[in-house]
Amino acid sequence: STQSTGFIITLLLDFGLQLIFGILAVAYKTEKTYDFIGAVTHIACSCVGVLLNVSEEKSINIAKAIQAVCVSAWAAKLGIFLLKRVIKSGGDKRFDDAVGNPLRLLFYWFLQGCWV
Numbered sequence: 001s002t003q004s005t006g007f008i009i010t011l012l013l014d015f016g017l018q019l020i021f022g023i024l025a026v027a028y029k030t031e032k033t034y035d036f037i038g039a040v041t042h043i044a045c046s047c048v049g050v051l052l053n054v055s056e057e058k059s060i061n062i063a064k065a066i067q068a069v070c071v072s073a074w075a076a077k078l079g080i081f082l083l084k085r086v087i088k089s090g091g092d093k094r095f096d097d098a099v100g101n102p103l104r105l106l107f108y109w110f111l112q113g114c115w116v
């Protein structure tokens with residue numbers, strides 16, 4: 001069905017972004033973009049969800065569009081705040097044990113995909 005196709009597309013977007021940025025985090029041995037990319041993923045999945053709904057129904061569902069705007073505003077505000085905080089502090093202590101361990105760091109990114 002179209003709904004399950006939309007879900008699969010959104011799921012692939014979610015975990016695809018986490019995988020790409022997780023690999024980059026491992027390569028650069030950094031966790032600084034973790035929360036920001038989580039916010040970007042929320043925004044991307046919300047927008048794709050609305051666009052897929054529009055293509056299915058041939059019209060915009062106002063309630064779903066408003067929900068996507070609210071989720072995106074919240075995610076943008078939180079993501080920018082957390083990015084500024086991690087840049088100012090020089091790192092995120094939650095990841096001290098993971099930055100030097102590629103599999104652990106990738107696991108954290110996978111968990112973020114589940115959370116999104």
